Amino acid sequence: MNLHHLLAQRVAAEKPVRVVLIGAGKFGAMFLAQAPHTPGLEIAAIADLDPDRARAACLGVGWPDESIEATDFTDDALAAIARADAEIVVEATGNPAFGIVHARAAMACGKHVVMVNVEADALAGPLLAEEARRACVVYSLAYGDQPALTAELVDWARACGFRVVAAGKGTKYLPFYHTVTPATVWEHYGLTENEARDAGMNARMFNSFLDGTKSAIEMAAIANATGLDVPDAGLGFPPCGVDDLPHILRPRSAGGVLDRAGMVEVVSSLERDGRPVFRDLRWGVYVVLEAPNDYAAACFRQYGLKTDASGRYAAMYKPYHLIGLELNISVLSAALRGEPTGQPRGFLGDVAAIAKRPLRAGETLDGEGGYTVWGRLMPAEASLQAAALPIGLAHHARLLRDVAAGETVRWADVDLPAHDAASRTAIDARRCMERRFAGAHHGGTVVPAMV
Incomplete structure (x- = not known):
């Protein structure tokens, strides 16, 4: 709880945390929106396949002209990574192959890596994290995105002495979504193709969220970072609101839907007939925990936690995530503490x-x-x-x-x-x-x- 204080010390020492951003899409733009309002954090370079788009992104989030003039915009990511005046590389391309290339290049230069690119993490994150540890640099999941936020809740629960029964996130899901394509995706978001195009929305990206792929990728990242198990038959996406988390997300032996305790799972904001779930968690993350004794279970009740009927299973949750607007936490944690905000520790x-x-x-x-x-x-x-x-x-x-x-x-x-x-x-x-x-x-x- 002292990142701001540590950053202030860097400001006083005139040694700002300097960042190379690779990929100026939506996540990158949201991160860039916060940079001018964070004294001690500076963007040394932005690498994008279209540098003009990156400049436009900076203008669009309100950067002053002098900040744009002081920033290197390039389409050469490897050259940007090699800059001697930066200590953090934020990989936000979404391309798994290039994510691996960029992460390894950053490590070779002795730079910390914040891997926004969860696709790359799901493909080879455990190996990259191991390579980063050998290189004595930080490899980190991206705070603000749901995997890092979930890993934080799991860490909180375990550090408090609770057994973690389940953890994950919410999303909009129906079984037939697995067959949806970019040609049909917008009808499920209540948009026309023209409306989506005018808003700059990418059909493939939004289809990945809908067809279950992104949820699978993010749950793989959480499992690998926390040691939680993966459902034997894949994600079940049970319909579940925040009040029912401790009732539904407990082992089958206790009346829930989990294969066993200690699992990742995604809850749906839609009932199977398409009705909205009451008090859904579509934008949030959760952890279900178990009281280790009767005293703790009584405290759950006394302090208003939602529990199952037994009182032993309870849930904590965060209803929203702000993706790139929260990414500073990862950047500063790596630079100032030498710690990741979630990191693969195994391959589950x-x-x-x-x-x-x-x-x-x-x-x-x-x-x-x-x-x-x-x-x-x-x-x-x-x-x-x-x-x-x-x-x-x-x-x-x-x-x-x-x-x-x-x-x-x-x-x-x-x-x-x-x-x-x-x-x-x-x-x-x-x-x-x-x-x-x-x-x-x-x-x-x-x-x-x-x-």
Whole structure:
């Protein structure tokens, strides 16, 4: 609770925290909106495929002309990372292959990495975090995004001495959403295609949120950062409001929906018939905890926590998240404390590519949020045993055989593109992580194999 005080010391010492931002999309723009209002935090460079778009983003969030003139705008991310006057790299491209490349480049330069790019984290985060620890730099999930906020709640609960029963987030979900495509996504948001385009909304990105892929990616990140287990059959998305969290998200043996205690799960803001859930958690995160004794259970009741009928299971939650507006917490935690706001510690959750429709040999997969596949959360051990193709590698992959609707796409089913250095790096990193973490399964964590 002293980040602001520590930053003030850097201001007094005339040693600001200087950041390189890679990717000036929505998340990046929200982070940039806060930079002028945070004395001691400076943006050294912004790397984007379209530097003019990055400048426009800065203007759009209210940057004064002098700040824009003092910032380096470039399309060369590696050159920006190599700058000697910056200590933090924020990777916000959303491209898993480039996320891996940029993270490794930052580590090689001795810079901390804040990985907004949760797609890269789901693909190879446990390996990247291990590499960062060896390089004596911080690799961190992005505060403001739901994985880091959930990891914070889990850490709070455990540090208080509570057993964590479940943790996760809320979202809008119905079972048929898994088959939605960019051509049909806007009707489920109550928008026309023209309205979405005029608002600058990306159909693939919003479809990833709707079809379950983004939820799977984020839950994999939470599982890997906290050691919580992944549901054996994938996310169930039970309809659940905040008042019912401790009743529904408890083990089946206690009357809930979980395979066992200590799981990640996403709750839906819609009942299965499409009605809105009462007091939903669509924008928030939660943790369900268990009282270790009768005294603590009595305290839950005395202080107004919502509990199940037994009084032993209770929930804490945060109803909203502000994504990039909160990213300073990660940046400053890494720079001033040397601590991540969530970091993979093992490989428990993976996200496999699942056919949205019958796919034919010769077709090309179009990855996250597209027309061909969606991402299902799997226990990492099961994913490795099935040789499932990670969703992060399912873009531009050509099918070698037919795949039925609902079937898992496997490594052997595709010819992966390796025509550029980033693609080769991503494939090699993922294969390296699979070998590294293909060891024994201990207490819910796929631990590194002995090498």
